[in-house]
């Protein structure tokens with residue numbers, strides 16, 4: 001496959017999960033922005049996004065707009081419905097109105113605690129796209145599947161299910177995040193080679209089932225216990241185009257370090 005990784009702008013996205021209230025969110029985003037500006041971070045070269053809880057998004061929007069920050073933001077989940085009697089749910093159009101760029105679909109914690117199926121993930125990704133949001137479709141295997149050596153086919157089946165029926169031009173816009181469940185919040189990081197194996201297989205599947213040019217455009221992230229010190233090794237892999245960061249995204253210095261992995265690779269660590 002042609003190596004066009006340079007054409008895919010790396011994305012570092014911080015999934016805050018159920019942490020940080022709206023007051024804390026303002027402080028965190030402000031500090032992240034100052035830290036990155038201080039280090040002259042080039043947002044065109046490495047995109048930075050935060051994915052706060054729903055209740056924080058309006059505050060983050062006000063701050064980002066008011067200070068013309070280049071940090072992007074999004075949500076952690078979205079309803080498959082447009083509107084109506086769905087107590088507790090949040091629609092894609094509501095998120096679009098809040099200026100969200102991204103929304104996660106099918107995070108493993110949603111699949112695990114809310115029984116989300118590939119079909120539901122597909123419906124959520126479809127709604128996101130219809131409303132101009134970029135879905136970050138999450139896939140990845142649990143430990144038992146990894147131990148059985150079935151992680152590649154399991155993950156590819158999730159990709160097939162999540163993208164079923166989407167138009168080529170829509171698939172081109174999406175982001176896929178490979179997050180092996182055994183590496184989430186455990187401190188157990190997949191090796192760069194583990195990440196590359198599955199990310200390359202996902203790209204290969206897109207090439208086969210959608211088209212080579214779509215496969216070359218889609219950004220594929222790795223997620224699972226990514227820290228400042230592990231980010232550059234993971235990012236050196238040709239099919240890994242960014243990281244979906246949980247715990248470390250709550251610590252400004254860690255997350256900023258992950259976003260600046262290129263500088264750290266070059267040794268400008270201060």
Ligand SMILES: O=C(CO)COP(=O)(O)O
Nearest residue numbers: 015184185224225246247
């Ligand atoms: O689930 C994750 C991001 O969505 C990964 O979380 P951790 O980085 O805390 O392992």
